[in-house]
Amino acid sequence: MTPNNLGGINMDYRERLRNVREDRDLTQAAVGALLNKSQQGYNHIEAGRAELKIEDLVKLCRFYNLSADYMIGLTDRPKSYK
Numbered sequence: 001m002t003p004n005n006l007g008g009i010n011m012d013y014r015e016r017l018r019n020v021r022e023d024r025d026l027t028q029a030a031v032g033a034l035l036n037k038s039q040q041g042y043n044h045i046e047a048g049r050a051e052l053k054i055e056d057l058v059k060l061c062r063f064y065n066l067s068a069d070y071m072i073g074l075t076d077r078p079k080s081y082k
């Protein structure tokens with residue numbers, strides 16, 4: 001199964017990460033700093049050359065106030081982080 005065909009996932013989570021970041025006018029360097037990564041390190045996550053760790057996903061959900069299921073593409077409805 002591909003990321004776009006996992007039981008209704010419509011979007012690769014990396015695309016969602018990029019879209020959410022860009023919608024908030026944030027740079028890769030700024031988000032990378034939040035995760036204690038360089039701009040290049042965060043770029044590798046968005047580009048698919050590195051995996052997003054669960055603890056980093058949680059940090060992003062808290063930072064953006066968005067649920068994990070939205071961030072990884074399980075739903076297209078943004079929900080607040082709980």
